[in-house]
Amino acid sequence: MDERLYDMIFICRPATPEEEIDKLLATLEHTVEERAGKVEKKEKWGARKMAYRVHRHREGYYVLLVLRATQGDMVHELERRLKVSDIVIKYMTVRLDEDMKRQKRLAQRREKKASRRPRAGGRTHGHGGGGEQPAAAAAQAQQ
Amino acid sequence: MADETQKETHPEQPRSPEPRPQDQPRAAEAAPAPAPRPAESRPPEGGRPPREGRGGEGRGGEGRGPREGGAGAGGAREGGKRGRRGFYRKKKVCRFCVDRVDYIDYKKPEQLMTFIQERGKIMPRRITGTCSRHQRWLAEAIKRARNIALMPFGGAR
Numbered sequence: 001m002d003e004r005l006y007d008m009i010f011i012c013r014p015a016t017p018e019e020e021i022d023k024l025l026a027t028l029e030h031t032v033e034e035r036a037g038k039v040e041k042k043e044k045w046g047a048r049k050m051a052y053r054v055h056r057h058r059e060g061y062y063v064l065l066v067l068r069a070t071q072g073d074m075v076h077e078l079e080r081r082l083k084v085s086d087i088v089i090k091y092m093t094v095r096l097d098e099d100m101k102r103q104k105r106l107a108q109r110r111e112k113k114a115s116r117r118p119r120a121g122g123r124t125h126g127h128g129g130g131g132e133q134p135a136a137a138a139a140q141a142q143q
Numbered sequence: 144m145a146d147e148t149q150k151e152t153h154p155e156q157p158r159s160p161e162p163r164p165q166d167q168p169r170a171a172e173a174a175p176a177p178a179p180r181p182a183e184s185r186p187p188e189g190g191r192p193p194r195e196g197r198g199g200e201g202r203g204g205e206g207r208g209p210r211e212g213g214a215g216a217g218g219a220r221e222g223g224k225r226g227r228r229g230f231y232r233k234k235k236v237c238r239f240c241v242d243r244v245d246y247i248d249y250k251k252p253e254q255l256m257t258f259i260q261e262r263g264k265i266m267p268r269r270i271t272g273t274c275s276r277h278q279r280w281l282a283e284a285i286k287r288a289r290n291i292a293l294m295p296f297g298g299a300r
Contacts, residue, residue: 007250009250009291011291011292050292050293051252051289051292051293051294051295051296052292052295052296054292060292064250090291090292092287092290092291094249094287099246100246102245102246103245103246106245107245110243
């Protein structure tokens with residue numbers, strides 16, 4: 001099966017001791033390995049202010065995981081664990097691979113375009129465009 | 144070719160050397176004049192961003208002349224200057240296109256914050272000038288950010 005890329009963000013209660021979060025992370029990572037996935041990135045953003053109150057908390061400890069999954073039920077299992085966990089107040093999983101694919105495609109297209117035409121004349125700047133066109137015409141004439 | 148370039152530059156010329164036409168409609172101009180700014184920078188618009196955009200008062204204040212000239216010109220629709228050939232509007236450019244953005248990251252709320260109004264609404268395209276594609280991505284990013292409490296759903300609580 002094809003690989004999928006996910007962002008998994010979860011927010012812990014601000015008062016949670018660091019060890020607990022590490023413990024949770026360890027179990028999550030274990031689950032990922034179990035299901036033949038991979039943890040691409042693990043970021044602890046630390047406590048930061050949330051844009052609105054969640055469970056009466058104004059702050060939350062953010063943790064971001066970027067995961068690569070091959071089995072569909074991996075995310076299910078991870079989300080179940082987050083849901084069950086007492087310290088997690090909010091979590092979200094976003095599938096990213098399609099966005100990334102699109103991003104890559106666009107970048108490639110732009111590259112191709114750039115190589116085809118070294119410098120595109122700006123439409124709005126009449127002078128620049130006017131200056132370039134005769135040059136291009138001259139080049140064609142030479143050929 | 145020379146003709147073309149001349150034509151293009153022509154409507155811009157009266158901008159600086161000919162302030163006279165602006166003087167007359169100043170009273171009318173006063174209202175829409177600040178309009179182009181909110182597009183670029185949010186802060187000055189203060190207490191009521193939707194007003195100007197929606198065009199209720201802002202548009203009305205422009206008088207009848209501008210209507211015929213500029214309002215029809217699709218993308219650019221901010222109050223502008225009056226030149227020889229009717230109403231001149233500054234064309235807005237999609238900021239994401241300028242920066243060649245291929246993916247709008249929901250994890251950077253600082254950047255997205257400039258595209259919401261103070262009550263948390265996503266700024267409409269007609270005000271920010273964002274192109275449709277980027278507006279679509281932007282909206283999605285903002286919604287994701289809201290979901291995980293990086294951005295507010297409505298106002299600063």
